[in-house]
Amino acid sequence: MIRVQQEDFNIGQEIDALTSGNTAIGGICTFTGTVRDMGSDRQVTAMTLEHYPGMTEKALAEIEAEAAARWPLSASLIVHRYGRLQPGDRIVLVITASAHRQAAFDACQFLMDWLKTKAPFWKKEEAEDGIQWVEARDSDDDAAARWKTDK
């Protein structure tokens, strides 16, 4: 399942909603991304996330389907927020559940790595010295690329 929303999410409630009653699950892995107060060497006071409604949902659904094709997942969830956020706020949640932990761990990392390079979101940082768009990092491309040869 995927969700794109302005509102915050509750990790415990999301895990329960996704997995309760599914007793084939033996391991659940979650990743939560939050707003850092340090951007590229400057103090960030707020961040605004813009996205491409329609394509965002499509891209996230494709990424999730790819994970489900690669690993034996019992359930998965991606929640991504947009709008103006403060340091410490949650941005993104990925939950993966499987019979065994390795698939859950790997799929969770894969989903984050692919999401960061494929899902159409853009971050704009506000700092004391002005507002600027966050630039994409090569390290994110490298992280995503390692899944291309794997499996």
Add this chain to the structure above:
Amino acid sequence: MKLLYFAWLREKTGVANEDASPPEHVITVADLIQWLVQRGGGYKTAFSDLSVVRVAVNQEYVALDHALAAGDEVAFFPPVTGG
């Protein structure tokens, strides 16, 4: 054809979305960009470095040599920075 601009491409062009009817010689995404650049001003600035411009047609990533069709939704945006 519907054109969409996101993040700093929206800011530089000054346009979030617009309807466009490019001339017949505009076949590919690269042709479309060249046609838009000829408008000058913000368009010229926005497309000055294509290494930092990504393109999606009908919400799928495409390369610059992708051939366009009449009713396409074409989106221009910088490399993504979500997550």
